[in-house]
Amino acid sequence: xxxxxxxxxxxxxxxxxxxxxxxxxxxxxxxxxxxxxxxxxxxxxxxxxxxxxxxxxxxxxxxxxxxxxxxxxxxxxxxxxxxxxxxxxxxxxxxxxxxxxxxxxxxxxxxxxxxxxxxxxxxxxxxxx
Numbered sequence: 001x002x003x004x005x006x007x008x009x010x011x012x013x014x015x016x017x018x019x020x021x022x023x024x025x026x027x028x029x030x031x032x033x034x035x036x037x038x039x040x041x042x043x044x045x046x047x048x049x050x051x052x053x054x055x056x057x058x059x060x061x062x063x064x065x066x067x068x069x070x071x072x073x074x075x076x077x078x079x080x081x082x083x084x085x086x087x088x089x090x091x092x093x094x095x096x097x098x099x100x101x102x103x104x105x106x107x108x109x110x111x112x113x114x115x116x117x118x119x120x121x122x123x124x125x126x127x128x129x
Contacts, residue, residue, distance in 0.1 A: 003035045006055065006062050010037070013115050019043045019125045033057040034065075045125050046074035051114065069117045078103070079124065082112055 007027055014020050025039040034056045041049040054066040068083040081101040090099040093108040100109035112120070 001057065001060055001062055003029055003033070003055065003057055006057075007035075007037065010039075010114060013118065014041065017118055017122065019045075019122050043121065043125050047079065047121070047125065048072055048074075048076075049117065049121060051117075053114075064111060067111055069112070069114070071117070071121055080120075082109060082117065084111065 007025075011025075014023055020041055021044050022042045023039060025037065028036045030036065034054065036052070036054050038052045039050070041051070043049070048071070050068075050070045050072070052066070052068050053064050056063045056065055066084060068081065068085070070081040070083075071079045073079055078101065083099070083101075084097045086097050087099065087106065090096050090106045093099050093106065095108040095110055098109060098111050100107045
């Protein structure tokens with residue numbers, strides 16, 4: 001897979017999501033085989049997903065080196081966040097450095113795919129309709 005193929009896959013996932021109202025992306029390729037992708041996705045209930053991924057292509061596979069999926073309500077308050085930041089508060093978790101923030105808790109969590117994050121958000125958006 002090439003970096004642009006991965007980006008096209010993200011755009012395809014978003015185009016088929018009925019809850020996505022708008023999207024904005026930044027894509028910075030860093031030759032020979034890495035890229036930084038950032039974006040803001042606004043949903044039909046005015047909630048937002050800010051995300052970032054730093055990816056590399058290794059032996060034809062996409063490897064996500066750094067990531068953050070930050071989902072917030074219409075006022076900007078955190079609903080949940082997945083990331084692999086070296087957060088000292090998450091150090092004792094079994095999945096460290098990967099974890100999930102919910103309100104004031106930090107939970108063990110492996111990195112979800114963007115599609116899985118969007119599925120989790122769709123459940124929330126659908127309930128609030």
